[in-house]
Amino acid sequence: MMGATAVRFSERLYVGKKAEQKRDRILQGLREGALQPQVYVLIPAKNGNNLLDIYPCAMLKLPGFPDADPLVVGVAVTYWEALEVARQIVDELYRETGGFCLKDLLGEG
Numbered sequence: 001m002m003g004a005t006a007v008r009f010s011e012r013l014y015v016g017k018k019a020e021q022k023r024d025r026i027l028q029g030l031r032e033g034a035l036q037p038q039v040y041v042l043i044p045a046k047n048g049n050n051l052l053d054i055y056p057c058a059m060l061k062l063p064g065f066p067d068a069d070p071l072v073v074g075v076a077v078t079y080w081e082a083l084e085v086a087r088q089i090v091d092e093l094y095r096e097t098g099g100f101c102l103k104d105l106l107g108e109g
Contacts, residue, residue: 006069007031007041007060010106014042016076016085026075033061040082042074042089043067044102051090051102054082073106 007030015023019039029036039057046053046067052074059065074089076082089105097104 008069008071010071010073012106013072014074014085014089016074016078016081018077018081019075022077023075026077030057030060030072030075035061038077040076040079041070041072042076042082042086043070043072044106051093051100052086054079054086071106073102 009027009030019026026036026039028034029039030041036057040054041057041060042052042054044053045051060070074082074085076085089102090100093100093102093105
């Protein structure tokens with residue numbers, strides 16, 4: 001699709017409760033660059049001050065999107081669910097690693 005960004009999915013993908021009900025359809029839509037209102041993706045932050053960035057999936061279609069092939073670590077339906085998924089990731093990150101280096105949790109660069 002025009003302007004679509006290729007996405008990669010983390011082997012350790014976090015999925016919100018509502019998104020889990022439509023998981024396969026959402027992931028296929030992200031691969032194809034389909035417009036999915038209310039679907040949000042969580043990707044590692046590009047700056048050194050944050051852990052995660054939350055974007056509506058439509059942002060991935062923009063030609064100026066910050067990353068040519070973003071690593072999706074979480075998906076959610078609604079922004080509020082995306083915040084809950086982010087909390088889950090941060091909680092698990094600290095519990096398992098004792099720190100806040102996302103690469104330590106994901107094992108991906």
